[in-house]
Amino acid sequence: MASVHLTRAIRASTSCLRHELRRVTLSYNNASVSSRSTYATVAATGETKPKKRAYKKKTDSAAPSVKLSPEDIAASYKESTNNFTELPPDEEWKTAFPTVREHAQRVAVRSPEVAKQLAESIAPEGSKDLIIIEASPGPGLLSRALLNLPKERVKKLILLDSSPIFLPYLKPLESLDSRVSVFPYDAFNWATYKKIKDEKALDEVETCDDWSQVHPQLRFTMTMSANVHGEQMASQLIRAVSDRQWLFQYGRVPLNLILQARMYDRLKAEPETSNRCKVSVMAQCNATLTELVPYDDLQPYHEKFHPARVGHASTARHTELDARRVSSPLVAIQCIPKEKPVIAPGDLDFWDYCVRKLFVQKATPLSKSITALGPGANNLLKTLEAIESPNYVDTSKASRALDLQDWSRVVNTFKEWPFRPTDLSIDNLFMRRKHD
Template sequence: MSLFVRRPPTPFSRSKRRYHSTPIACAGGRPSKTLTGRSTPGRRKSFVQTVEPSLELPELELWRETFPYSAMGLKDRVSVKNPATADKLAKSFVYWNWNKMDEKKEPSNVKEYAEESEQQEANADLESELEPGNGKGKVIIEAFPGPGALTRALMRLPEERVRKLIVLEDDELYYPWLKLLEKVDPRVHVIDKSGYSWETYEVIEELGLLDDVKKQPWEQVHDDLHFISHIPTNIMGEQLVSQFFRCIPDQQWLYKFGRVPMSIILGARMWKRISAAPATQDRCKVSVIAEATSAFAASLPPSRLLPYEEHFHPAFVRENRTGKEKHHGPLISINTLPLAQQVIDTYSLEKWDFCLRRLFVLKRTAIGKAVASLAPGANTLIKYLSDESSLPPKERLDLTKAINEMTVRDWSLVLKAFERWPFAPEDLLISDGFNDDRDDGKRSQSTLASPR
């Protein structure tokens, strides 16, 4: 039996002030409570509204006073506050040319962000009709909206683009500012639930809010459902983004409806890890999984979201350990779309997890040498990877490549060899007490209990 390494409960900003542990193994390969792990009751934190919630959000200079992030532990709950920026983000998400993005048929290196000319082409003629086959607008699920500047921007779009807006927010500071919107727009449905919880998405279906959303063939882009979210700038937010990509191969979560587009606003650091190309410093397990499952690009050039303080809340300065001022980092808005042709086969994610975690610990080591770390006797895999007598050239792997230089195609060859190996370990749970998701070639104490 594998031993799971657990960490002490870590606080996470929610209105009910719950505490979260890390992901654990469970039936069906998903956490039983949240997208990133279990949650257990914690100390409830009281809050008293100092400003009466209204349909109109306060002036920008009053956000810090109206939404006191320090008192409520909401420093990591970033959200757009500038209404002009919110309008640009909403249009860059909803009017995005998803069919053009779908032209990417297989994993490849991505640019840091879409060029200005591409943005103009993707967002050209914003008042045009929807893609053929859908003239009724999309159902949009928005998570972690904060006070709702982006929510209000989505509401300003015509019904031909947005026919229903399902808003998920359970923080008692933000929820009242959102609930009022239901009274002025019948398209809006605000649910007092967190975007982290699996139960939330089940509740959405139980309420009948997705009854008019049909499952569509995986070969085509789903034109009727769209997920949009701010991502908290903490470790739980990073795990959540990773989980989004991990749901794709087995078509779990919203992907059971098909290739649902996703638009998220996240920290630049996480974006670098997602989009890191082979042989770069930030290349890691998340980079490989994201590239193997999705096409993605920034919806707006990052420069349009700078400086941070003019566009987002909370805007604060704190001192780091060296005594220097530390500002909230820049944010990136990205659009992602699952690939029609998935490299990771259905129900094989555990094997990919196992190989990626074991090998990325030795990210600067050649694969021919590092492969032995997979399991006792794993040197046998070299034959399955490079045997000239039995493998055509396109199915052979360059054994001198370092782990962080390997492409998705290279990783698929490793997994193919691993599946052919008759002595491959059956227990693929990572339980050695280390987490290499923050890959720097060194081991660090684990907070992860299971590769699932």
């Protein structure tokens, strides 16, 4: 009976069906997580409960609107997904994981082949006893691919996701595999990582103060949202390297990020290119960036990722406007912290201030834009233009043409300037994602 109702609903209003699906998903989630107090707390406090929205019901002369009961929908999906232990068939993802407002910018791996390829790259042959944090895993296709690797490669898998739509497909993994720990926390909130540490999820992670080697255990993987929060998060994660903040307190932890190709183009942009910006400079100072898997293997978007929006998908690089859409091309990258970051510990504020100020006039020669650093900053030119100075820079270059060595010399000169501004702060240096 449930399947009959579901068929009728598909023919009816799509917006109405999505409304009902959201209701039942929240209902099912509250019931499925009641065995664990942290899940119960999330459900009780309503931290992840979406706001109610008004939907207009549309009529269809061929098929009148049908209102399904939560029991009908739950029964239908219970049959097709085996109590949410297994993911729905590919053709059901659009219905099982609706793109409601709260998840409009969420992206998840949908292709089993891509998930397997990513898993092999994150924990390649020869890996042993890795502790992997997967942030924003969505329904968990990549998570399952990691668990399907030879067991000696992955010792522990920590999943962070606060979505009531995806949690019912993540929580069963805990009972299926003792290596899995699921936490219903927002991966875009910096406090989340302190929480999992306080809950002893990272007790088995070694602290490696010797940065001559990449951390032997810990790996971080995250699928970035297709909006400004995703871009900010990627940038801020890499910024944390220089002062050994966040997970870098444990050592040189590799970051595996799935993000929009547009963002990667900015991160890796070379001097004198149009994409060169503050993000490029800060990222390249702290980490070495490479593609985790070939770009072409992740295309076309609508065949590899969810949500699939065929009308916007393409294997080609998009225009600036297209690149901001959820369905624009994605790339998987690996960020390896540098053994000796260009930004020295304690100097992040100086770098952030100088790079931010000078990129306001990124096409202007440094000899003219230097005044942006503060009143009297033109006096810094005496040092920067002195050929015998260790901080010599060709000041005829524009900000976007400066390489990392040039930037290091500019920042050092500014740092030694006795009349530099005292307030170098930036609002929301580590930003917390704001919920609607």
